Amino acid sequence: MKKPVVAITRPADRAKKACEIVEKLGGSAVLAPTLDLKPVNTDSLKDLVKNKDSLDWIVFTSPTTIDSFNLFYPDFFNDLNCKFAVIGNKTGSLLKKQGIEVDLMPDDFTAEGLVEEFTKLDIRKKTIGIPRTASARATLPEGLKNLDNKVIVAEAYKSLFPMDEKSVKDLIAKIENSEIDAITFTSPLTVHNFFKISEDNEKLVNLLSDKLLTVAIGPITGNILDDYKVKYIYPDTYTVPDMMELLFKVWRDSNGR
Structure with a gap:
């Protein structure tokens, strides 16, 4: 065969x-x-880390984002007092390895699916951090902003040719x-x-x-x-x-x- x-x-x-x-x-x-994916320690990522205590939610859309935090800020997940949303099983599994329980993961593993879940739960007027690649679509941050949330986008890795x-x-x-x-x-x-x-x-x-x-x-x-x-x-x-x-x-x- x-x-x-x-x-x-x-x-x-x-x-x-x-x-x-x-x-x-x-x-x-x-x-x-x-x-190719390359973790980067950008100014926007530094600002997100500096203001982590102000976050109500943080959204992880890719395993590479978690890799970036582990590389540049290995203590980031310690004493982080916010809720966690993810897109995808792999990303959720990596967070669990950090000892973190995922609060929200949509059945539809897309930005649209996550925005829909935030909408259903009427999550509004929160401060939400989204570390990701700069080349990602605007769907997620714009969708969460439309729910009157303050969204902090940080570049955590680059998507390269x-x-x-x-x-x-x-x-x-x-x-x-x-x-x-x-x-x-x-x-x-x-x-x-x-x-x-x-x-x-x-x-x-x-x-x-x-x-x-x-x-x-x-x-x-x-x-x-x-x-x-x-x-x-x-x-x-x-x-x-x-x-x-x-x-x-x-x-x-x-x-x-």
């Missing part, structure tokens, strides 16, 4: 779990990060040579950067739509694939394990397995 070869485009330091899942499900993983373009170019060559069965994207930037490196987007769109199984982690990433006119699928729950389970189910169904 042929093993499906699955391309993983997420940052290298966060791709280990995805590769392990692919192997466990009976596939072979090809890692070609189209995004991939340092190793060669691995992405090698992946594109493998796609053109029919050596890849499926490809996964876990954020809008993983899609954008992938096509920035490509020398023939039209050809690549056709290959991803017609020759590969293209899988997005959720609808926000899917919207960017829509912009490029790539056909794709995404799971009901926006996590890496669910994305991989869907990928293998669809691949096996289409290959008569």
Whole structure:
């Protein structure tokens, strides 16, 4: 039985779990990060740390944000007297490892989902810290501001163009040579950067739509694939394990397995 070869485009330091899942499900993983993440100790992050006692809530949208605090401010989570909201199981699990219980996590792992939960609970006139990457969408801070909250946004890490373009170019060559069965994207930037490196987007769109199984982690990433006119699928729950389970189910169904 042929093993499906699955391309993983997420940052290298966060791709280990995805590769392990692919192997466990009976596939072979090809890692070609189209995004690099770098924790940074910015002035805005310093200000957030300095004013942590004024926070009613702090929102973590990415594991990398927690990595950044552990790197620059390892005592940050000590005596932090506020509530915690997260987007995603992975981020919530990392907080629990810090000894912190999560107060709010939406079923819909998106900024829209979290804003909806804050709206349902009528959380207003609070001071909310959001450490994140500067390239993130404005949906979350704007949505919370619209509920009359004071929102403090701090840049905790940078989302960078991939340092190793060669691995992405090698992946594109493998796609053109029919050596890849499926490809996964876990954020809008993983899609954008992938096509920035490509020398023939039209050809690549056709290959991803017609020759590969293209899988997005959720609808926000899917919207960017829509912009490029790539056909794709995404799971009901926006996590890496669910994305991989869907990928293998669809691949096996289409290959008569």
